[in-house]
Amino acid sequence: MKTLYQTDLIRELRYNLDKAKRLQEALTRSPKCKSKNYVPKSKPPLKTYKHVHWSSFDPPFTFTDHLQPSSWFDGNVKMEIETVARRALTQYCHDNNVSLTFVKTSYGMHQYLGIQGKEYMIDVITKERITIRLHLLRYHNLNPIVLQDSNPLFLQKTVNFVVPLSNVRTRFREFMETYDRVCLQLQEQCKLHLVVYGNKDLDSIKESIKKYRQKYPSAAFNVIPTNGTFSRGRALHIGISTLQAKDLLFMCDVDMTLERNFLNRCRQNAIQGQRIYYPEVFKYYNMDYVYKFEKKPTITYQINRYHGHWCTYGYGMVCMHKSDYVRIGGYNLSIVGWGGEDVKLADKALKSGYDVMRTPDPALSHRYHLKVCPSYLSKGQYTQCIASRDEDIADKRRLADYVQYLENQCNVKKNS
Numbered sequence: 001m002k003t004l005y006q007t008d009l010i011r012e013l014r015y016n017l018d019k020a021k022r023l024q025e026a027l028t029r030s031p032k033c034k035s036k037n038y039v040p041k042s043k044p045p046l047k048t049y050k051h052v053h054w055s056s057f058d059p060p061f062t063f064t065d066h067l068q069p070s071s072w073f074d075g076n077v078k079m080e081i082e083t084v085a086r087r088a089l090t091q092y093c094h095d096n097n098v099s100l101t102f103v104k105t106s107y108g109m110h111q112y113l114g115i116q117g118k119e120y121m122i123d124v125i126t127k128e129r130i131t132i133r134l135h136l137l138r139y140h141n142l143n144p145i146v147l148q149d150s151n152p153l154f155l156q157k158t159v160n161f162v163v164p165l166s167n168v169r170t171r172f173r174e175f176m177e178t179y180d181r182v183c184l185q186l187q188e189q190c191k192l193h194l195v196v197y198g199n200k201d202l203d204s205i206k207e208s209i210k211k212y213r214q215k216y217p218s219a220a221f222n223v224i225p226t227n228g229t230f231s232r233g234r235a236l237h238i239g240i241s242t243l244q245a246k247d248l249l250f251m252c253d254v255d256m257t258l259e260r261n262f263l264n265r266c267r268q269n270a271i272q273g274q275r276i277y278y279p280e281v282f283k284y285y286n287m288d289y290v291y292k293f294e295k296k297p298t299i300t301y302q303i304n305r306y307h308g309h310w311c312t313y314g315y316g317m318v319c320m321h322k323s324d325y326v327r328i329g330g331y332n333l334s335i336v337g338w339g340g341e342d343v344k345l346a347d348k349a350l351k352s353g354y355d356v357m358r359t360p361d362p363a364l365s366h367r368y369h370l371k372v373c374p375s376y377l378s379k380g381q382y383t384q385c386i387a388s389r390d391e392d393i394a395d396k397r398r399l400a401d402y403v404q405y406l407e408n409q410c411n412v413k414k415n416s
Contacts, residue, residue, distance in 0.1 A: 053280070053312070054109040054121075054359035057081065058261070063303065063360040065280055065310040070303045070362070081105055085122045087145050088134040101127035107261070109359050113137070123268075133268065157267050158189040159319075160249050164235030166197040168254050169204055171369060175254045176208060182260050184216050190263070191220040193242065195235040198227060229376075232316075233331030233341030240330075245323040246272070253316060255367050256281070262363035266319040269357050276349050277319040279361035284308040284368045289394035292402055303362055306395050310360050313388075315342040317364060320349075328352045337374060339381040339388075368392060 055064045059073045073081075086102050093100050108122035117139040124132050135148040161179070165172060183190040194209070196202050202225055209221050226238055236251050243249065250266055262279070269277035284301060285308050291297075301307060328348040335341045349356050371392065373385035393399065 054111045054357065056107070056109045056359045056361065057105075058107050058362050059105065061303070061362065063310075063362055065312045065360055069282065069305055069308070069310055069360070081108065081110070081120070081122065084120060084136065084138055084145060085124050085134060088120075088122070088136045089124055089126070089132070091145065092132065092134065100130065100132070103127050106131065107265070109357075156189060157248050158191055159263055159266055160243055160247050161190060161192045161252050162195070162236055162239035162249055163193070163252050163254055164195050164197070164230075164232050164239070165201065165205065165254060166230045166235075167200055169201050171254050171367075172201070172205060173208070174367065175256065176212070178257050180212070182258055182263070184212070184219055186260060188260065188263055191222070193222040193224065193239045195224045195226060195239045197230045197235060199225075229336055231333065231336050231341075232338050233335050233345075234333050237331050237333060240322055240325055243322050245321070245326070247322050249318075249320055249322060249325065251316065251318045253366075255369055256317065257365045257367055259363035262361060265361060265363070270319040270321065271355075272321040272323060275355040275357055276324060278315050278346060278356060278358045279317055279319070279364050280359060281311045281314065281317055281364050281366050282308050282360070282362065283311045283366040283392055285392060285394045285398075286368050289398055289402065292398065293405070301365070303365075306398065308365070309391070309395075311366065315346040318342075318345070324349075324354065328354065335381075337377045337381060339377070339384050 053065055055062065057063065057073050057077070059078075061070045062073045062077060063070050082105060085105050085108075089100060089102050092098075103125045106123045106125050108120060110118055110120045112118055117137060120134070120136050120138070122134045122136075124134055126132065137146045137148060139146065163175070179190075179192060182188065183192075194205065196205055202223075206223055209223055212219065213221060222239075222242065224238060224242065226235065228234075240249060248267065248270060265279070266277060269275065282303055285306075287296065287307075290306060328345070329352075330345070331341045332344050335344075346356060371385065371389040373382055373389060375382075377385060394402075
């Protein structure tokens with residue numbers, strides 16, 4: 001019988017093999033490189049499950065959506081990133097006739113291009129107190145580093161939060177505490193648009209927003225009441241329809257916890273007319289199971305395999321401009337309830353030729369809550385809901401320990 005470790009190892013090997021095959025298929029369709037500044041563009045996948053994800057690093061950690069959610073940013077990984085960043089910064093200075101001194105990398109992403117090499121997006125902090133994003137490719141058999149585009153980061157664009165709400169009074173209070181801490185207290189350029197289904201929580205939500213308006217007179221809030229059977233896609237569409245074409249959107253759920261760094265990534269990674277940013281959310285497990293047999297520590301939320309997992313199957317959180325949302329056709333408004341509308345929107349973005357950036361974002365996490373799967377969901381939605389609910393309970397090793405504990409308890413009762 002295979003152990004849990006062997007099963008996990010086999011799963012990871014199969015994942016890597018499948019990823020390598022998809023990359024090889026893409027490379028065989030790519031044209032030959034015509035010049036040192038030419039970027040091979042393979043035909044983009046038309047489905048989200050074929051899309052290759054980026055890995056990210058935010059020192060002192062790196063993040064991947066494989067078995068180990070996070071690891072230390074040191075050794076060969078750190079040396080590789082800093083080496084290509086220094087060389088790319090030197091090339092940037094030469095091309096723009098400026099003098100900048102490398103200090104450190106603050107954040108970045110990288111992905112493999114199969115046998116060709118590797119692609120990087122690295123935010124570099126210089127001695128002159130300028131942060132520059134370097135987008136580069138490192139080939140195996142050509143010019144080692146090809147600088148694609150680079151520019152200083154001036155992050156002033158307003159992020160419009162669009163949040164659907166339905167019977168979530170307690171969770172809404174937790175969300176507003178996060179929004180207050182990250183956006184209001186720090187005076188970030190943000191606006192909050194709440195689409196509220198039904199009248200059950202409408203009065204309490206309006207009262208809560210009234211208090212925040214009094215505390216922060218310059219803050220922008222928009223409460224949009226609506227009725228009917230709840231539909232996440234329709235709720236987001238209603239909120240988006242109140243905005244302008246140039247506005248930057250963040251489609252967000254009420255269970256999200258975020259840090260300030262995420263706002264900058266949303267602004268950086270969503271480029272109007274070109275790129276849509278789909279951050280991978282870290283979903284925390286039920287801590288009652290995580291610490292079933294030991295005392296719960298003071299700090300319980302950490303990005304590791306025992307506390308949660310990267311939600312590779314969910315595309316609900318997205319940063320994009322309204323004009324891009326309209327261009328790709330928006331949400332499927334016939335879908336009722338939760339689930340399905342996010343993946344279909346991402347598929348539309350891929351089919352429309354957009355660069356869909358998908359990478360783990362350590363500044364965005366999902367708080368655990370008991371998930372209810374309503375009977376009115378379609379068969380596909382209900383199956384996905386059950387699978388997601390089960391996945392969010394705990395790490396499989398913890399669950400195996402718990403099952404073993406229950407079996408031992410049953411044996412003790414039988415023998416007593």
